[in-house]
Amino acid sequence: MSGQPHTPPARVGDVLALILGTDQDWLPLPDRLCAECVRRLDVDGAGLILINDQDNLGIVAVTEGPAARIEELQFATGEGPCVDAARTGRPVLQPDLHDTAVARWPGFGVEVLTTDVRAIFAFPLQIGAIRIGVLDLCRDAPGHLTQAQLSDALTLAEAATLILLQLQDRPHGDGVHPMIDSVDNHAIVHQATGMIAIQLGVSLAESLLRLRAHAYASELSMAAIAADVVNRKTRFDDSEGGTSLPHEQ
Numbered sequence: 001m002s003g004q005p006h007t008p009p010a011r012v013g014d015v016l017a018l019i020l021g022t023d024q025d026w027l028p029l030p031d032r033l034c035a036e037c038v039r040r041l042d043v044d045g046a047g048l049i050l051i052n053d054q055d056n057l058g059i060v061a062v063t064e065g066p067a068a069r070i071e072e073l074q075f076a077t078g079e080g081p082c083v084d085a086a087r088t089g090r091p092v093l094q095p096d097l098h099d100t101a102v103a104r105w106p107g108f109g110v111e112v113l114t115t116d117v118r119a120i121f122a123f124p125l126q127i128g129a130i131r132i133g134v135l136d137l138c139r140d141a142p143g144h145l146t147q148a149q150l151s152d153a154l155t156l157a158e159a160a161t162l163i164l165l166q167l168q169d170r171p172h173g174d175g176v177h178p179m180i181d182s183v184d185n186h187a188i189v190h191q192a193t194g195m196i197a198i199q200l201g202v203s204l205a206e207s208l209l210r211l212r213a214h215a216y217a218s219e220l221s222m223a224a225i226a227a228d229v230v231n232r233k234t235r236f237d238d239s240e241g242g243t244s245l246p247h248e249q
Contacts, residue, residue, distance in 0.1 A: 192226035
């Protein structure tokens with residue numbers, strides 16, 4: 001795979017535009033994102049994993065072959081690069097599993113040595129302090145990601161985060177596709193989530209759920225509700241409606 005042509009550095013908007021514009025529109029967006037990871041990063045497999053507050057993991061998408069086996073092993077043993085990345089919120093880069101896997105993850109390590117995978121790179125997906133999931137990349141040959149590949153992997157991880165958030169939001173109307181629009185809305189959702197957490201005295205994860213639920217009930221996008229929160233046009237509370245205008249306080 002090292003003979004692949006050079007690919008320009010990835011940007012989140014470009015990545016989203018590329019996977020949205022693919023002629024493989026029969027594939028779900030998470031699967032298209034995993035395919036783009038394989039194409040761009042010189043890896044042999046990719047998986048997109050969801051995580052909740054109880055560290056329970058669920059596969060959203062995974063490429064065929066050894067990558068699927070790797071995800072099964074991590075879930076079965078409760079350990080591995082994906083699990084550590086999810087728990088710590090930091091990338092876990094393992095360029096040679098034969099050197100490190102057994103010592104670091106006894107259960108997973110013994111099993112992974114029976115597969116063809118030699119390297120795994122796991123990137124946490126999160127918005128602020130809220131953990132959403134992990135992007136897992138694997139290679140059949142040992143070796144580090146290049147600096148350019150690492151930079152692209154981080155960009156693809158951000159794109160994966162936006163995809164997972166958008167899939168839990170309602171579809172938008174005409175105009176800019178909501179996946180592209182999410183690039184600009186990411187920051188305002190993050191800011192509003194923090195404000196709602198303070199207003200309700202709940203965790204960031206709970207405040208994000210409240211924001212998403214209100215967006216669904218009102219048939220508005222998360223970004224629209226978040227903008228109203230940030231601009232102090234809407235305040236979350238424990239009333240029957242769940243929100244109120246500032247002057248109603």
